[in-house]
Amino acid sequence: MNLSKRIGAGLVALALAGSALTGATPALAANKTDLVLGSLIDVKSWDPSQADIGHMAPLYQAVYDNLILRTPDGKYKPNLATSWKLNADNTEMTLKLRTGVKFTDGASFDATVAKANLDNFIKGNGPQAGTLTGATVAVVDATTITIKLVDPNPELAYYLSTTDSYMASPKALGTAGLKTTPVGSGPYIFDAAASSAGSQEVFTANPNYWDKSKIKFKKVTFKVMSDVTARLNALLSGQIDATLLDTKTSETAKSRKMTQYLNNVDWQGILIFDRAGKINPALKNVKVRQAIAHAINRPALLKALQNGQGELTNQVFAKSSPAYDAALDKTYPFDIKKAKQLLTEGNATGGFDLTMPAWPDPTMNAVLGDQLKAVGINVTWTQVPAADYRNALKTGKYAAGLFQLFQGTPWVAINQMATPNGSWNVLKSTDPVIDRALNSLKDDASEKNLNAQAKVINRFLTESAWYIPFYRVPQLFFAGARVKTANQAQNAIPYLYSYAPTGK
Amino acid sequence: MIAFIARRFGSGAFLLLIISTIAYFLMFFSATNVAMNILGEDATSEAILAKQRELGLDQPLLERYWAWLTNAITGDFGISWFTNEDIVKTILARLPITMTLVIGAILIAAVLATILGMTAAVKGGAIDRLVQFLAVAGFAVPNFVVAIFLVTLFAINWALLPATGWVPLQEDPTQWFLSLVLPTSALVLATVASAAQQIRSAIKAVLEKDWVRTLTSRGIPRREILFKHVLRSAAPAGLTVLSLQFVGMLGGAVIIESIFALPGLGSLAVESTSKGDTPVVMGVVVFTVVIVILVNLVVDLVNGWLNPKVRV
Numbered sequence: 151m152n153l154s155k156r157i158g159a160g161l162v163a164l165a166l167a168g169s170a171l172t173g174a175t176p177a178l179a180a181n182k183t184d185l186v187l188g189s190l191i192d193v194k195s196w197d198p199s200q201a202d203i204g205h206m207a208p209l210y211q212a213v214y215d216n217l218i219l220r221t222p223d224g225k226y227k228p229n230l231a232t233s234w235k236l237n238a239d240n241t242e243m244t245l246k247l248r249t250g251v252k253f254t255d256g257a258s259f260d261a262t263v264a265k266a267n268l269d270n271f272i273k274g275n276g277p278q279a280g281t282l283t284g285a286t287v288a289v290v291d292a293t294t295i296t297i298k299l300v301d302p303n304p305e306l307a308y309y310l311s312t313t314d315s316y317m318a319s320p321k322a323l324g325t326a327g328l329k330t331t332p333v334g335s336g337p338y339i340f341d342a343a344a345s346s347a348g349s350q351e352v353f354t355a356n357p358n359y360w361d362k363s364k365i366k367f368k369k370v371t372f373k374v375m376s377d378v379t380a381r382l383n384a385l386l387s388g389q390i391d392a393t394l395l396d397t398k399t400s401e402t403a404k405s406r407k408m409t410q411y412l413n414n415v416d417w418q419g420i421l422i423f424d425r426a427g428k429i430n431p432a433l434k435n436v437k438v439r440q441a442i443a444h445a446i447n448r449p450a451l452l453k454a455l456q457n458g459q460g461e462l463t464n465q466v467f468a469k470s471s472p473a474y475d476a477a478l479d480k481t482y483p484f485d486i487k488k489a490k491q492l493l494t495e496g497n498a499t500g501g502f503d504l505t506m507p508a509w510p511d512p513t514m515n516a517v518l519g520d521q522l523k524a525v526g527i528n529v530t531w532t533q534v535p536a537a538d539y540r541n542a543l544k545t546g547k548y549a550a551g552l553f554q555l556f557q558g559t560p561w562v563a564i565n566q567m568a569t570p571n572g573s574w575n576v577l578k579s580t581d582p583v584i585d586r587a588l589n590s591l592k593d594d595a596s597e598k599n600l601n602a603q604a605k606v607i608n609r610f611l612t613e614s615a616w617y618i619p620f621y622r623v624p625q626l627f628f629a630g631a632r633v634k635t636a637n638q639a640q641n642a643i644p645y646l647y648s649y650a651p652t653g654k
Numbered sequence: 655m656i657a658f659i660a661r662r663f664g665s666g667a668f669l670l671l672i673i674s675t676i677a678y679f680l681m682f683f684s685a686t687n688v689a690m691n692i693l694g695e696d697a698t699s700e701a702i703l704a705k706q707r708e709l710g711l712d713q714p715l716l717e718r719y720w721a722w723l724t725n726a727i728t729g730d731f732g733i734s735w736f737t738n739e740d741i742v743k744t745i746l747a748r749l750p751i752t753m754t755l756v757i758g759a760i761l762i763a764a765v766l767a768t769i770l771g772m773t774a775a776v777k778g779g780a781i782d783r784l785v786q787f788l789a790v791a792g793f794a795v796p797n798f799v800v801a802i803f804l805v806t807l808f809a810i811n812w813a814l815l816p817a818t819g820w821v822p823l824q825e826d827p828t829q830w831f832l833s834l835v836l837p838t839s840a841l842v843l844a845t846v847a848s849a850a851q852q853i854r855s856a857i858k859a860v861l862e863k864d865w866v867r868t869l870t871s872r873g874i875p876r877r878e879i880l881f882k883h884v885l886r887s888a889a890p891a892g893l894t895v896l897s898l899q900f901v902g903m904l905g906g907a908v909i910i911e912s913i914f915a916l917p918g919l920g921s922l923a924v925e926s927t928s929k930g931d932t933p934v935v936m937g938v939v940v941f942t943v944v945i946v947i948l949v950n951l952v953v954d955l956v957n958g959w960l961n962p963k964v965r966v
Contacts, residue, residue, distance in 0.1 A: 194692065194736050202694055275704050277694035329738040346747055347739045348925065349820075349917030373915065375818065376925065379802065380915040383817035387809045537928040540695055541687040566696070573696045 182632050185367040185649055188381040188393030192348050192374045196332035196340075198267065198316035199274020204556075205394075207312065207638075208646040212353045212370055214316035214334035217245060217264065218307050222648055224470075224559070224639030226307045230259060230317055230335070234310075240302035240595040243310075247293045251360050253319035253335045261289040263320045268297065270323055271314055278313040304595040305561035337364045337646075349374055366650045385628060392629035394643055397457040400626040411627040411644065413637040414461055414468065416554045419619035420506075424549035425579040430504060433549055437496030439615035443482035444489040445525040446518070452621050454517045460621040465612045466567060468557035468622070470639065473604035478612045489525040501526020507543065509552045510536040518552070546576055554623055558640055560604035564588075567617065568607050583610045655958070662954060666947035670940065674726070677939045678719050681932045688930040692736060709735055722936065731937040736929055741937040745919065749941065751820055752911070752918035756903045758834060759841035764896055766846045768885075771853025771892070775861060776880065785850055792847020797906055801840035801913045808836060818915035837914045841906055845899045849892070856891035860884045890957045897953040901946050 190205050201210050219229040231245040251259040265287045272282050284300035299306070309315075322333040330347065332340050338353030345351045351372045355365045373390055375381045382399040384390040386406050395403055404410060420442065427434025448462045464481045467473040493501060504522070508515050508531035519529045534542040543551040555574060558566060569588060570578045587603040587610075611617055625642050629635055631654045635644040689705035690697065697705075706712055710721075725732065731741040774785035809817035815836055821829035860866065861884060869879050908920035915921075919938060926934035 192737065195738050275693075275701050275708070277692075277697055279701055280696060280698040283698070346917060347737045347744065348922065349748075373819065374917075375915040376921075377912040377915065380818050380913055383805045383809060383913075384819070384915065387805075387813065387817035389816060389818055535684065535928075537691065537930065538687070541690045544690065544695075 182651055182654075183368040184371065185369070185633060186371045186373060186390045187649075188375045188384055188390040189351075189372040190374075190376060190381075190394060192351065192372075195329045197270075197274065197276075197328050198318050198334075199271045199279065200276040200329075201313040201316055202277040203312050204642045207641060208643065209351060209372055210313075210316050210332075211336065211646040212338040212351075212372075213332045213336045213340050214318060215251075215336050216311050217247075217315040217317070218311040219647070220308070220311035220639070220645070222636040222638050222645070226311055229311075230264070230315075231310075234307065236304070236306060240304045240306070241299045243297045243299075243306050244290070245295050245297070245310075247295065248360070249293055251335050252358060253321075253333060254339050254356060254358075255319050255321050255333050257319045257321050259317060259335055260292050261295045262292075264295050264315075264317065265289050266320055266323055267317050268295075268315065270318075276313075278309070281309045282314055302592060302595045303561065304591075304597065304600050305559055308559055308562065335360075337361070338370055344371075364647055370646070385630060388630060390630075391633040392627065392635060392644075392649070395626045395628055397459050397626065400459070400628070401457075403626075403628045408628040408630060409634070411625075411629065411635060411637050412459075413625045413627065413642075414557075414622035415625050415640065415642050416556050416623040417463060417466055417619045418455075418554040418621060418623050419552070419617060420550055421543070421553050421555075421574060421576075421617055422550045422615060423543075423546070423576040423579075425581075425614075425616060426577065428577070429547075430502070430549035432496070432498045432502040432504075435496035435498070436614050437492040438498050438502070439618070440482070441489040441492035441496060441498070441525065442522065442527065443615050443618045444485045444492065445522055445527065446482070446618065446620060447484045447521050448620050449484075450521070451514075451517055455511065455514055456621065456623065459624050459626070461624075462621050463619050465608055466555070466557065466617050466619055467560070467563060467604070467608045468640075471557065471560060471563070471604070472601035473560050473563070473608040475605060475608060478609065481612055482615075482618075486525055493525060501528065503528050503530065504550060505530045505532060505548065506551050507532050507534040507539060507548060510539060514552065544576055555617075556640070556642075557622070560600055562640070564604060564607055568611065579616065581610065581614070583607075583614075658958065659951070659955070662947075662951050666944075666951070669947065670943050673943050674723075674936065674940055675719070678722065678932070678936060679715075681930070681935055682715055684930075688735060688932070691929055722933075726936070726940065731940070732933045734926070734931055734934045736926075736931050736934075741933055744922065744934070745937050745941050748917055748919050748922050751916055752904070752907050752920055753945075754834065755837055755841065755907055755910070755916070755918065756900060759838045759845060759903055760896060760900050762838065763842050763845040763849055763899065764892075766842070767849035767853050767896075768892065770846065770850035772857055772880070772885070774850070774854040775857035782854070785854060789847045789851035792844045795844070797840050797844050798909045798913055800843050801837070801910055804836045804840055805913070820916050820918075837910050837916060840910055840913075841903055844906075845903065849895050849899055852895040853888065853892045856888035857884060860887045863887075886960060889960050893953050893956055893960075897949055900949050904942060904945070 187208065189209065193206050193209050194200055198210065198214055215230045217229060217231040218234065219227040221227055230248050230251060232248050234243055234245040236243050247261055247264055253259065268287045272279065272285055286298045288296045288298070290296060317335060318328060319333040322328045331342050337356055337359050339356050341352040341354055353370045355368050359365055373384070375384060378396050378399050381393040382395055382402060385393050385403060385408060400410065422433055422439055424430050424433045432438050443464070452458055452460050452462060463479050465475065465478040493499060504527055506529060515531045519531065522529055543553060557563065566572050567574050568584050569575065570580050584607060587606045590599060591603050627643055632652055633649055634652050636648040638645045638648065688711065689702045689709065693701055693705055710718060729742065733740055734744065770785050774782040805817050808815045816833050819833055821833045823830040866879060866884060869883060907918060908924055911918040911921040912924065919942065922934065923938045926938065
């Protein structure tokens with residue numbers, strides 16, 4: 151074929167393409183018995199020991215049952231465990247298990263299987279394995295197990311309703327195949343042929359599921375879309391039913407009549423790690439840390455960073471938490487004069503130098519840097535790759551850093567921020583106030599005392615400025631007209647069980 | 655010709671070794687704590703150390719590199735640190751998406767650029783100025799802006815085409831085609847603009863040759879001169895531009911795949927690099943370099959066919 155003929159052939163192909171396009175009306179919206187969710191991430195492994203909270207939760211919930219179910223308002227309900235009881239010192243839980251439950255490969259669920267799964271979680275070295283470190287599981291009888299803990303944990307039910315108790319089939323447990331092909335007893339069955347890791351995960355309704363009320367759709371698809379523009383476009387065009395957006399895209403979604411589910415799950419602010427002043431001596435003085443808190447113009451930050459969406463705060467516990475104290479949110483009004491005075495009283499007259507890793511959004515560094523400079527605090531921003539930012543904070547090299555932390559239940563939050571080994575108490579700070587509260591919890595970990603001590607800790611963390619929150623960050627979750635859902639307490643996005651068709 | 659191909663393969667293999675080695679060491683120096691990335695912020699330090707051992711990150715760098723290289727030579731690229739999926743399987747699942755996108759875009763761009771470039775060179779005047787204006791405009795507007803504009807118009811406002819996603823050809827040929835229209839168009843526009851400019855210049859240069867005047871003076875039809883002789887002489891320059899554009903498109907596909915949520919090689923490269931998933935990054939690097947080498951080889955062979963002097 152000579153060149154002119156080749157060009158001619160190309161033109162014909164192009165014309166054919168054009169004619170195929172003309173009048174094309176693709177079936178963009180899926181069948182309304184299908185649920186299609188835009189997910190920010192995919193699971194890393196389907197082995198339940200590798201499960202994590204947040205965005206991964208609905209994916210695991212499709213195929214695995216937990217022992218305990220957590221409702222959107224944070225209450226606990228029976229699931230594979232029909233009842234449970236913690237002993238008086240919160241170190242041992244006895245769980246009665248449901249009978250007649252089958253995994254989708256035909257295996258039966260019983261106490262031995264529950265123990266095998268919990269042992270797999272404890273030994274699996276997953277993201278949340280630390281929540282059951284050293285725990286031992288014993289089979290009492292075919293429908294009863296006990297979990298014995300090393301340290302008291304009054305909120306064990308929380309962990310068993312999230313990551314720690316997804317139940318996989320005993321036939322699949324321990325096999326390499328479980329990492330890529332989940333087999334559970336959950337409401338949906340994994341469709342391996344239609345799924346592609348990192349792209350989409352597809353599930354079909356489990357016809358033999360023991361609780362039909364949890365199955366609201368014939369098919370559930372998670373489309374992995376890391377790009378927020380892609381998620382917005384997919385939502386607006388009806389390709390997906392619900393997804394998480396951000397402050398830049400949420401206005402468009404609202405203008406197109408998408409339903410917004412606003413949930414203030416996280417707080418954002420400065421984490422001052424070096425309360426002992428080993429890296430930056432100035433930070434040892436509580437007045438200096440308080441000066442930083444006063445120097446921050448929170449409304450200006452909220453407007454610049456979050457388009458005004460979010461709640462200003464001075465405390466790290468959520469409004470819904472029993473530890474919350476409304477008065478604490480008035481602790482640090484924006485007051486440059488007061489900040490300068492506190493710096494002087496804290497032996498840092500005129501300010502000091504502070505090095506922090508640069509936050510991935512340069513607007514934050516510019517605005518916050520200017521605010522702190524106004525009282526004489528000169529911030530040097532160290533450039534860190536965005537993907538390594540969290541790791542950089544945890545290296546222990548920095549005296550302070552910016553971060554967005556999840557507002558967990560009182561026990562989770564205390565273990566995250568206040569205990570000497572707390573995951574965000576990077577330099578392992580201690581204080582007599584915290585020690586007393588933790589000792590009190592060792593003696594009495596009842597819900598009443600937990601809430602009381604959480605209040606004490608909240609007041610201490612705020613007034614001692616261990617953490618300097620700016621605002622609570624809203625999770626801007628949106629759903630189209632065809633499905634409804636509900637915000638989930640302490641989770642970035644709704645649980646899978648919360649979705650239902652609207653009938654439209 | 656066989657010696658020519660053998661030389662090309664030899665230099666390609668050497669290039670592959672060099673690039674993959676550099677990439678492996680760059681990944682080592684740029685990554686911090688992959689185990690922490692995998693396990694998340696609540697993981698204990700003991701769990702992180704155990705994960706590092708599990709991934710072999712406690713071994714000396716050269717030992718790890720040698721193990722990777724010897725396995726890679728046998729076609730074993732291992733499994734992803736993050737998803738546990740076999741890397742070759744993952745790449746082979748994603749490669750057709752990127753290649754369909756890029757090959758489709760380059761073919762359409764080649765046809766359009768040739769028509770525009772030739773028209774501009776032959777007709778001159780206003781058409782020539784228009785092509786040059788479009789070339790500058792094409793350069794100036796990034797393809798992600800074009801992509802967002804196209805999605806807003808054709809997917810959201812008019813609901814004619816899907817905004818995101820990919821449908822496999824074997825599943826539904828019509829939906830497969832429709833899912834490709836917007837991302838391909840976004841890639842094509844900028845490519846046409848620059849390729850048309852290059853082809854125009856090449857054809858203009860050929861039209862000024864003495865032998866073209868000779869052919870014209872001998873009464874050979876203008877159409878035959880243009881399509882049989884001029885286009886063939888100008889083709890090597892056009893092919894070279896298009897081969898460079900092809901390589902550039904592999905990079906451009908990264909953004910387009912993100913915007914259209916296409917599970918291709920580009921999005922895999924971005925995700926695995928940002929997470930520090932070295933085995934996947936290395937797999938993507940090797941496959942991409944092989945593609946680039948093969949494309950260059952094909953272009954060289956076609957150039958050699960068009961102009962035998964090139965083979966020497």
